[in-house]
Each structure stands twice: as C-alpha cells, then as structure tokens.
Amino acid sequence: MALSARPQPRQRGLETAEKVRKAALRLFAASGYAAVSMRDIATQVGVQPGALYNHFPTKQHILKDLMLSHMADLLAAWDTADFPDETDPIERFVRFHIRYHLERADEVFIAYMELRSLDAENFAIVEAERRRYETVLADILNEGAASGRYHIDNAKVTTRAIIAMLTGIPAWYRSGGDLSKEEIETLYLNMVRKSIAPEPTDNPGNPDTGDRMA
Template structure:
C-alpha cells in the first residue's frame, strides 16, 4: 500500500468522526440557543453538552457566531429543499400550497424556526447579509405567487413584498403558541390560517353604490 493510499484511509475515519462531532455541536447549540437565547449561552456550555473540551469546538466552529450562522443557513437550505420536494399536489392553488407547506414544515421545526427568526438581531452584519439572501429566496416564492395572482385579478395586493412578509410573519408565529393535544388539531390550524390569508389578499367584491343612492 502506498503512502498516499494509507493517508487516504486514515483520513476517512477521521473526517467522518469530525463530521459527527460537528453535527453534535449543532444539535447542542440548537437546544441551548432555543432554550436560553444566543447571548446567554457560552461555548463552554455547548462543549459540556457535547462531551468535549471547549478547545475542541474551535476545530469545527471558530466562534459562537459561526455556529449561529451555520444553524441559520442550514435551516434555510433545508426549508428551500423541502419546498422543492414537497408532496403537495402541483395543481393545488399556489397560495394554498404555500400556506399549507409553510405551516406543516414550521410546526415540525419549532427550535430551528425560533432561532432563525428571533436571533437575526445577533448576527454580525456580514453574516446577516448572507442569511438574508437565503431568506429572500424563500420570500420570493410567495411574492411571485401574490404578484401573479394580483395580475390575474385573484388577489388584491398593493405591494407583494410587504404582503409576503406580513403573511410569513403570521404563519411563522404558530409554533410559538401551538401545542400538541390542544383543542385545535394541525388540520384545524391549517384551515383557519388559510382562510385568514385568503381574506387578507381577497379582492374587494363589494358592489359600488355610486348611482344607486336615493335622491
């Protein structure tokens, strides 16, 4: 066996172990940030949860800020991939499809959602810009749906981007209060919020009274 081959075989298990440790760091940080907030968590606490010395974390993430950025970018990558591969019917009304997808995905990712939205303020400017670019990609999906629907007369939307952010903020807030076993099922939540969104963008069909007024 050549020296290069020996190094390659040695590197394989080492790389796999490193990836496993990095995944455990992400998981520990996710739980800590969601429970206590980013600012209150130390690298020492994360290392303790993982079962490694604090110095070992720096082999994977140079700073706590790098962990936060990684968690947010991972969340956005998973979200965009889930949208691309979601099993909701392609012929479903586009707005309904987006609302149902968003609610279902986010209800299963409460910790990730909390961090992705509540900890934006703790991102350093350069990291914020990177994360915001990925968030804009997701927002563009709904903005396009609203803009096309408005052009076709199905929706009344003065500004698609503003409407998008208002709708996403409303839908993303569900995991903050929803709990399994309550009086509303996930299906109930979907139906109620879908109706709210539809009403928010519905065109005004009230007939004009101009010319019908009594003299």
C-alpha cells in the first residue's frame, strides 16, 4: 500500500497530454476540427497554447491521435466483447455497436466526420481500420446468408445500411430521455433482424411469412 503513495513526479506531462486529448475530443465533436483553435484547446486544458506543443507536434497530430486510438479501441473492444454464449452474432454486433457508440459518441462522431480533415497519409490509415470494422459485420451477414438463416440481397449494401442506421443513433439519442439504452438496443435489433429475415417477404404485412421465418 505504501508502494505508490506519492503522486508520480514525472507524470505531469502524461496527465496534460490526456487532458489535451479529452478537451480536443469534446471541442472537435462539438464544433468541428477546423472551427477549434489551439487556443480553445489550451484554454480548456488550463495552459498556454505553446504548452500543447510539448505533447503534440501539430494540431493535425491531435486529430490523428484521436482517430487512430478510437479505431484501435473500437476493434479491441469488439475482440474482447463479452456476451452470453448463446447470443447469436447479429445480436452481438448490434448490441455491441449501439453500446459502444452511445458511450463514445464524441469519438465516433469525429471518426466519421473528420476524415476530411486528415491529411492523406493519416486518412489512409484510418480508412483501413474503418473497413476492418465493416468487415466484422459483413462476415456475420455473409455467414448467416450462407447458412440460410438470413436473406441478404447485397451484403455490402446491407452492411452499410445497418451501420448507418445504428451509427445514426447518437445523433438524436439523449440519455435520460424516454428510452433506456437497453430499449434502444432491442428496438434496433428487431429492425435489423427483420430487415435481413429470410424471404419470401413478398407481402410485408402478410401473416403467412411468419412461419417461413421461423
């Protein structure tokens, strides 16, 4: 217990770097990369603007750091996500995605919106990571389609449609509103499931499609 009693002396810098990340995250998400100045960030951190350059060589590096670490975190979180064994893959993905995206709304928003603010090299890196994540869902859909459990007209389109639908949630969801996160998850899960349910859905109000889907 005596081991780490005193605050580490050399850690001040790490703390500042972390504060910079946090402040930039919030500000970039709220106003956009271009509309946020280094002064804005410094003010939030409680430091003079020049001090930021002890931790990040340029403003662009802050953005790159945020986006790369977000993508890495997202993929790592998926790899270690924990669900009851019997949970099927699409439920895993939908629930994971919604949960993660509601918890990290700012990161997600930046990751999607500020791609255009990345310089060419960083853009390529982040894009690759993004595609890796899309592939997670695409694989689930393809496998389910192959096994006949899902019906999918076009896996690429469906992947994007689902991700767009889910990713749109943080744009309007406010915690403390009418719906709990649990409820949101379930509502979206139902929509997703139905949207990839096996045909014939030739009559989308038709009672006789229910059994075929069973």
